[in-house]
Amino acid sequence: MLNQREIQVLATLIGIFLQTGQPVGSRIVSKKSRLGLSSASIRNIMADLTEKGYLHQPHTSAGRIPTAKGLKFYLSKVYAPAPLTSEEKDQIILTLRQNMPDLEKTLSSASKILSSVSRQVSLVLSPQKKLSHWKSIEFMYIKPGLVLSILILEENLIQNKLIKVNKDITKEDLIKFSNFLNEKFKGLPLYIVRQKIIEEMKSAQAKFENLYQQAMKVAKEAFEDSNRQLYVEGTTHILSKDQMKNINTMKELFHFLEEKSRLLEILDKTIEEGLNILIGSEDLENLGDYSVISSPYAFKEGTQGVVSVIGPMHMDYTYIIPRVDLISKVLTKIFQEFY
Template sequence: MTLTAREIEVVRIIVQAYIEHAAPVGSRYVAKQSTLKLSAASMRNIMADLTEKGYLHQPYTSAGRVPTDKAFRFYVDTVLSPALLPENTQQDIKEALGQAGLEFSNILEHASKLISAQSSQVGVAVAPKRSMIRLKRIDLVLVRTGLVMAIAIFNGGVVHNKLLPVEPKVTADDLVKYANYLNEKFQDRTIEEIKKDILQEMEQAENRFNALYAKALSLARDAFANNNDREVFLDGTLNVLDHLEGKDVSSMRDLLEFLEHRSSLLELVDKLASNEGLIVTFGTEFYGPELGQWGLISSPYQVQGQKLGVVGTIGPIHMDYSRLMPMVDTIAKMLSDLLESRFA
């Protein structure tokens, strides 16, 4: 429904008041904060109309109004002008990310902790699907007779190690030849693409009686088997206790259950991964009414134009979007820059 200028003003005041106080907002407060110069009675009429349109909710008779997720969606998409992140905060974030070390997993874990610390909410960092990221190189290292370590390095610095049994007669020199062949054949390909080609390549190698190629491809097949595990880093889950009152215990439990079942979170992240940038999603939109009091601010990180994963924060629906949206967006962009500089 199209809102009038008066209704937009009332939605703005009520949402901002609810973000600040997390309590129902009365008509007198709206009248005092508004530039419309209307009486409290007139404001009650406007608020009643907004309630009928689904933007406000009255928790009980004679109480003020509470904004619904529809009002928050309108506020975020239409009314809100996010504040610029102060330069000193940006510098603090950059320095903190720079201390994360070189391991990709450590960097993401650090990012989730940083987001949680900056937001006082749940920090989320999700690793990419290994099947969809591109191979930079593969190294094969002889651990001992009959045992090889396959080390696959992907764009963004993702490293996957796997121990593989081999024939006792395989030497370190053989492994160098295998790795050179595999890198020439599959460099800059995704695991998904590599898997499709391996069987065909193995058949061709066997037809040419090329034992070296066949053994190399066999090792690659085993190295990339079951390679779809994804890491999800969460920090600050107990912060939800600081934002909800005792009457909302069931809502808190629903959120913790959602976070515990990583498949639901990953399904959500996959839906968000196609977005070009920052996005705000509400619980009713990505899960259902059980998470109606929660929201997610997320933004993708990438290397060389390839989206790798998502970082974000989960908090109460009345979180401070004007501050947290630029914070999440800044961390995602700085994470992309860091990965680009170190691993591209």
């Protein structure tokens, strides 16, 4: 629990950090805050906040930067959104509406708008049938190294996909795979199955039987959802002078954007949570210097997709969050009118 002095020091420090992206020292916090405290007093409070996990000191001689915990506290307790002007709202609505009823053009336009207003990378994920449930899966042997997966849903839908497998996998193996997977996943929503497959693939160790490992790998291939489109805009923003200061994290972000399955995993999780903010290594594996702001949009029958922005931890949340929120709401409104 933070006292008022700690909250004000934390809020002041984070406000400066979001503007500069650099570690913040006690002297500037003393000048910017309205507490009337000396630099030494501010330094002691910053030390307490560091001990409590809200701040981090990257180098011994440097100032402090907020941790994911500190930023989450700020966004939940202190943050005040920068409202859109009526002109800005009208322009966004007009731009999105003029592409209807073309779904692809509308989603592509939404991604372009998000990237333009945020000056970050935008990701807009096309809808998934959220309510579809697994009934059964079968694998048909085509030739060595190639299998047809036949996924049957409880809603009487069928999804077929050709997948590449190890050439030593036999017809008998495929029967074992389907029996194993059907027993494990029957009746579960597809978005839960996808998450479970990815999680269990990550945790698979040598202790698991070879059958288990191979079955999960084949199931993961079957669930690579090529029918869902991901509209990515603004990758040039990654090359900005500000973000190029850390080449390694920049490379990791480019690699992340190339992995559709990983993007689907993260964005699908946010569908159930409404407007959502994932911050740093606490939420994003291997992306400790970045954050994702996302919000779902929905059709009448429950089909959902996601609009999101990914950028450095010091991006302008105050400005970006209400714009992500508005675009998701506008998409929901117009999709429910047209579909």
